[in-house]
Amino acid sequence: FWLHCNRCGCLACEKAGDVSKFSITSCGHVFCHGCLSERMESCFVCHRSPFRRQAIDSAMGSQLQRVFMPPMVLLDDAYKKTLSVMAFQRMHFLLSTELLQKKISASNNHLRSQSEIAM
Secondary structure, three states, X not given: OOOEOOOOOOEHHHHOOOHHHEEEEOOOOEEEHHHHOOOOOOOOOOOXXXXXXXXXXXXXXXXXXXXXXXXXXXHHHHHHHHHHHHHHHHHHHHHHHHHHHHHHHHHHXXXXXXXXXXX
């Protein structure tokens, strides 16, 4: 697994796959709780100060949770959303085409009736 502490290098899989033992910082770096238990005034990697930290768990916002999802899950989700958008646009295209055909037919009928009157 790719998730690791950016300070000591321990992997999530070394912690029984328990990602809740890790936090992500507002600057995007990941640290295990062992490293975070030390008094941190700035990020170990980029030295940003002050910064926020968020435990990697189900309480994270959905946007942040997405960066930890497997890429294939994200692709599948994007594919389904794209299909939904395409279906919506196709439906409206067909409705528009049908409306235009009715208008053309009405215009043709009007022209025919005007031609018959003129004769």
